[in-house]
Amino acid sequence: MNSIDHLTEEQFYDLVISNPTDSSVEVQHLRDHLLRCPECAAELAFLRQPLADFRSSVTAWADHHSNNRSWTRTSHPSSFAMLSAWLLAAAALILVIALPFAAHRKPATIAYRHATYSDTKPSAASSATIGDEALLEEVNQTVSSSIPTPMQPLADPTGAAGNKIDSNSRN
């Protein structure tokens, strides 16, 4: 390749793509050509410089946005840890405030419960027992009676009627 034969398009792009640190024989050969051919060198610079500026602008632009994003914070504890700490502190405070009240109210509550238990439970139990006994007594009476209750008025129709008549006649 001499200086009159310019780089082919593929060679040109190989140079654009290549890293500055690339020391392969092929790339070195192309670089040698650039030293002898100002036209190809100018053409390469025409594209390379904007590409470098393009990268710089994108990097600066991304840095700018990244710094303004919510994910970038100082190395303080995370919001979750902060929230947990606050909740824990609030719970501890509530406990500290509520504990004396709870301690004060506890015996009274127990006494009240005792009282309530002792008042209500036996009375309820006794009333239930009384009710049961009364019912049983009634059943016993009904069963043991020779004449069923609905037929009671017929047990001594004459006597009752006679008494009634007597009383009426007396009147």
Place this chain on the structure above:
Amino acid sequence: MSTRTPTADLFTQTSEAAAGALPTPFDDLGAVVEAHRLRVYRFLLASLRDADVAETLTQETFLRAWNSRSSFRGECSLATWLTRIALNLLRDHTRTNRFRFWRRVSAQAVDATEIASFLPHRDSALDTRLIATEQVGLLWQAVDTLSERQRTIFLLRFVEEMELSEIGAATGLPLSTVKSHLYRALAHIRERYSKLSRKAV
């Protein structure tokens, strides 16, 4: 001042739990995120030009990497592996939300001149600065006209400065195909850029 990310915070405890297993790069996920977050975010941002979506997909990249960490066997570098995950997410996003994506792009995408304005100027000469900014803007316009695959490969090479073999590993394409896409992308950009430059002059 050091920084930590929510993703890193999220997994710190789980990383400790996994300490009993064989050592992997994910034993210190916080360090992995810190080392690769900006690079992944930059690539996604340059591809989508939407800072919000880029952030979401960056977080998703690390989440997915963590979930499938057992499949990382060190056959390629961690950077390449993460890039592959980011590429898959990017593809899923642009495919499934294609219509919404383009609508969003038209409404919220960052203008090329805005990106060009971030160009750091080592040279203080005003005219040089203006020319460089304009050139970058023109290059962005040319990059916009590339196909999705060409643009991806172009960004991986010229923004992320990945080796061709790494790009092949990240995209799952043979080296020859990567080269061919790059040649075509460069040819297209060179042509468009020349045209736009002439028009601008």
